[in-house]
Amino acid sequence: MSTQPVNYLETSELVLNMGPQHPSTHGVLRLVLKLDGERVKAVECIIGYLHRGVEKIGENRTYTQFAPYVDRMDYVSAVANGLGYCLAVEKLIGVEAPARAQMVRVALAELNRISSHLLWLGTHALDIGAMTALFYCMREREEVLKIFENYCGARLTTHAFRIGGLQYDLHDTFEAEARAFCDMFEKRIDEYEQLLTKNPIWVERLRGVGVLTAEECKSFAVSGPMIRAAGVNWDLRRAQPYSGYEQFEFDVPVMHGADSYDRYLVRVEEMRQSVRIIRQTLGRIPGGAILAKVPKVLKPPAGEVYVSTEAPKGELGYYIVSDGSQHPYRLRVRPPSFMNLASLEKMAVGALVADVVAIIGTIDIVLGEVDR
Amino acid sequence: MEMAANSMLNTLKRWLLLDLLDGLWVTFKMQGTGNIATEQYPSDRPKVAERYRGAPRLNINPENNETLCIGCDLCAKACPENLIVVGTVRNKETRRLDLTTFTYDLSRCMFCGLCEDACPVDALELTQDFEMASYTREGLIWDRQMLEEGPRPTQYTR
Amino acid sequence: MATDPWEDELASQLRSSFTDVSLKLESFHGQPFATLEPGGYVKAVEFLKAQGFDYLVDLTAVDHPKDPVRFEIVAILYSFAANRRVRVHTRVGDGEAAPTLTGLYAAANWLEREIWDMFGVAFAGHPNLKRILMPEDWQGHPLRKERSIVAMDQEWVRANLDIESGQ
Ligand code: SF4
Numbered sequence: 123m124s125t126q127p128v129n130y131l132e133t134s135e136l137v138l139n140m141g142p143q144h145p146s147t148h149g150v151l152r153l154v155l156k157l158d159g160e161r162v163k164a165v166e167c168i169i170g171y172l173h174r175g176v177e178k179i180g181e182n183r184t185y186t187q188f189a190p191y192v193d194r195m196d197y198v199s200a201v202a203n204g205l206g207y208c209l210a211v212e213k214l215i216g217v218e219a220p221a222r223a224q225m226v227r228v229a230l231a232e233l234n235r236i237s238s239h240l241l242w243l244g245t246h247a248l249d250i251g252a253m254t255a256l257f258y259c260m261r262e263r264e265e266v267l268k269i270f271e272n273y274c275g276a277r278l279t280t281h282a283f284r285i286g287g288l289q290y291d292l293h294d295t296f297e298a299e300a301r302a303f304c305d306m307f308e309k310r311i312d313e314y315e316q317l318l319t320k321n322p323i324w325v326e327r328l329r330g331v332g333v334l335t336a337e338e339c340k341s342f343a344v345s346g347p348m349i350r351a352a353g354v355n356w357d358l359r360r361a362q363p364y365s366g367y368e369q370f371e372f373d374v375p376v377m378h379g380a381d382s383y384d385r386y387l388v389r390v391e392e393m394r395q396s397v398r399i400i401r402q403t404l405g406r407i408p409g410g411a412i413l414a415k416v417p418k419v420l421k422p423p424a425g426e427v428y429v430s431t432e433a434p435k436g437e438l439g440y441y442i443v444s445d446g447s448q449h450p451y452r453l454r455v456r457p458p459s460f461m462n463l464a465s466l467e468k469m470a471v472g473a474l475v476a477d478v479v480a481i482i483g484t485i486d487i488v489l490g491e492v493d494r
Numbered sequence: 495m496e497m498a499a500n501s502m503l504n505t506l507k508r509w510l511l512l513d514l515l516d517g518l519w520v521t522f523k524m525q526g527t528g529n530i531a532t533e534q535y536p537s538d539r540p541k542v543a544e545r546y547r548g549a550p551r552l553n554i555n556p557e558n559n560e561t562l563c564i565g566c567d568l569c570a571k572a573c574p575e576n577l578i579v580v581g582t583v584r585n586k587e588t589r590r591l592d593l594t595t596f597t598y599d600l601s602r603c604m605f606c607g608l609c610e611d612a613c614p615v616d617a618l619e620l621t622q623d624f625e626m627a628s629y630t631r632e633g634l635i636w637d638r639q640m641l642e643e644g645p646r647p648t649q650y651t652r
Numbered sequence: 653m654a655t656d657p658w659e660d661e662l663a664s665q666l667r668s669s670f671t672d673v674s675l676k677l678e679s680f681h682g683q684p685f686a687t688l689e690p691g692g693y694v695k696a697v698e699f700l701k702a703q704g705f706d707y708l709v710d711l712t713a714v715d716h717p718k719d720p721v722r723f724e725i726v727a728i729l730y731s732f733a734a735n736r737r738v739r740v741h742t743r744v745g746d747g748e749a750a751p752t753l754t755g756l757y758a759a760a761n762w763l764e765r766e767i768w769d770m771f772g773v774a775f776a777g778h779p780n781l782k783r784i785l786m787p788e789d790w791q792g793h794p795l796r797k798e799r800s801i802v803a804m805d806q807e808w809v810r811a812n813l814d815i816e817s818g819q
């Protein structure tokens with residue numbers, strides 16, 4: 123006989139496994155949630171399902187050969203990945219891409235930012251329950267991908283840039299296509315906003331969800347739209363301009379709510395600013411060479427550099443150590459998604475299970491980059 | 495005063511779900527059939543870009559029906575995946591390399607185009623063919639004949 | 653590596669604050685970095701954090717199997733106020749534990765787990781040191797130089813596909 127009174131209403135914690143095959147975890151992310159009723163008490167991310175050893179591959183390829191692999195990390199913004207990699211190697215060998223190549227790179231990288239944000243917006247809205255937005259976003263993204271296809275022959279893993287500049291010169295119809303896209307797209311952004319920004323369901327689901335203050339953002343090394351939504355005015359395109367970004371006029375959207383809703387507003391505004399930058403490149407792309415003089419067999423002098431760019435998801439950095447041979451001695455990628463995802467273990471605590479879905483969405487992760 | 499009126503207006507808007515209806519109006523506008531983005535593949539084949547990087551082809555000189563490839567092995571060296579194998583023999587008379595075999599393992603190819611860029615005589619080319627599926631792994635290892643003739647995708651008719 | 657000396661205000665502050673540990677201040681392509689013994693490493697990062705470097709950009713390691721002290725730990729710090737980055741390097745031997753930065757930056761948690769996973773460098777004081785990318789039951793640490801990518805590939809292809817790998 124137990125002397126302890128039996129409490130039939132005893133509550134205990136529930137451990138819930140979410141993913142890795144879950145439609146709202148954006149790939150193969152697994153979360154182990156510790157729940158008290160509907161509230162999350164603790165969460166652990168289990169990642170690595172998509173680990174392909176990109177850094178190890180890098181040590182076993184020549185500098186030129188490694189370029190296609192970086193496209194496969196954050197596969198929805200392959201152009202931005204390629205840009206960062208090319209800039210890093212160019213810094214190591216002390217070469218700068220010609221003016222024409224730089225401008226083309228900016229135009230394509232901004233188109234890429236739009237396509238990445240569009241995919242984010244569509245899937246995020248889908249997670250929250252607004253299915254329509256996904257179709258519209260995909261439709262517009264298709265236009266961007268068509269421009270990529272016409273430019274370099276591939277849509278997703280583009281391998282658009284080469285070390286020292288470009289392999290392909292702009293196709294004749296590029297300017298017309300980009301202009302048509304900008305004209306069409308500006309109206310479309312208004313439509314997305316009409317669909318979502320004031321929609322009471324959308325606002326209720328995002329306001330105050332997944333708050334991460336500026337201090338916490340810095341401690342977790344969160345970057346990109348997430349830190350800008352927390353009131354930190356920091357965009358590498360502005361702070362440390364690369365590839366000629368200093369020539370362009372654009373605003374860095376900053377919000378102060380530090381929640382999912384403000385991240386949405388920041389990203390939407392970023393798309394508008396990207397259109398603005400693309401418009402500034404049109405008609406201004408200088409002529410001349412597209413590829414700087416780079417030796418066929420690339421042997422950078424021994425040394426190490428860290429170069430980072432503002433990818434659509436945040437600060438994408440490459441830390442390359444060269445030992446003077448044809449292969450990088452060590453190639454480290456600083457993946458924005460990985461760092462941003464780490465903050466989930468903080469943001470999700472205290473949230474409802476349904477909000478966890480919203481919080482994953484608001485981080486904008488691509489598991490290919492988290493796991494590399 | 496103005497503030498109060500504003501908040502009244504906002505409350506009214508909320509009650510009447512005007513913002514929600516505003517969004518629904520966007521959806522409704524898309525009813526028109528002028529807006530269709532879906533492609534009817536495979537009955538309508540998409541036209542891919544001129545620079546599309548698809549199935550590889552080993553080009554033949556149309557004048558004498560001989561291969562353009564000079565067996566220099568540069569494509570194989572450029573390939574990050576190391577999937578091209580070029581077999582050559584030294585021709586005693588012309589003292590040049592003659593191509594004997596050429597295998598290309600499509601199952602590992604990522605269509606990056608580095609091999610195509612490396613080829614000095616434009617013999618190897620990534621073409622606009624995009625239908626390369628195969629039921630077996632072996633079916634994706636293309637030999638010289640396959641590379642010269644190109645893939646033959648099934649043509650579906652209604 | 654042909655480096656330049658790192659001379660500026662921050663460098664002299666560092667030099668005067670760390671007189672008792674060996675400290676090397678260099679820069680390469682205009683990117684400054686400080687190299688310290690493990691004993692001074694956390695202190696230097698702490699010092700820099702107090703100087704405004706409150707953002708741990710990245711934390712990684714480099715394997716030098718031929719050197720007497722094998723692993724180089726590299727911390728990249730960023731200061732929003734000064735808009736600049738500095739790197740702090742230290743070395744630890746095989747089997748030794750490096751000091752952790754988790755007390756200073758939340759971001760160090762996952763980054764140190766990744767170093768443990770990839771290189772097998774432990775971090776003394778880390779709250780949750782376990783594999784992050786590789787499966788729990790994986791043997792070894794893949795980014796060590798002795799792990800050959802070709803051998804790993806051949807092994808796997810032979811065991812799982814019954815063919816010879818083309819690599
Ligand atoms: S496209 Fe790239 S991966 Fe494919 S064979 Fe050519 S170089 Fe190799």
Ligand code: SF4
Pocket residue numbers: 562563564565566567568569570580612613614615616617618
């Ligand atoms: S690079 Fe061109 S010519 Fe040389 S072996 Fe390859 S296909 Fe033939």
